[in-house]
Amino acid sequence: MVRSACEEAEAxxxxxxxELEVTTIVEDAPVPCAPTVVAAIETSCQALEISHRRMISxxxxxxMIVEATPIPxxxxxxxxxxxxxxxxxxxxxxxxxxxxxAVLAAALARxxxx
Numbered sequence: 001m002v003r004s005a006c007e008e009a010e011a012x013x014x015x016x017x018x019e020l021e022v023t024t025i026v027e028d029a030p031v032p033c034a035p036t037v038v039a040a041i042e043t044s045c046q047a048l049e050i051s052h053r054r055m056i057s058x059x060x061x062x063x064m065i066v067e068a069t070p071i072p073x074x075x076x077x078x079x080x081x082x083x084x085x086x087x088x089x090x091x092x093x094x095x096x097x098x099x100x101x102a103v104l105a106a107a108l109a110r111x112x113x114x
Contacts, residue, residue: 006022009022031063031064031067032067033063033073033075034072034073034074036072036111037072037074037107037111038074040074040108040110040111041074041076041103041107042054043110044102044103044106044107044110047106048099048102048103048106050099050103055077057075057077063075076100076103076104076107077100078092079093080092081093
């Protein structure tokens, strides 16, 4: 995707008689979540009868740093009004936060063997 965007930017610059310089600031590979954590979250959603779906996150999370440690990672997202996330207008209903907390508590209990 980055290569395609750069190629398009180069074509636009050429058409406009401009030079383009691209500098890569950071290039981090995505990291997978631990299957045990994902399964615990998914199983907890099912047990609590809370609708869920697996998602791929494009956001840069601390999980990318923690993944390099022996700590298994996973992420649990709750719905945001209008799908707006990582923005000052982000808003989540209290009931959705409550469901997220319930899933998190159940998943942690599963992971810890409790």
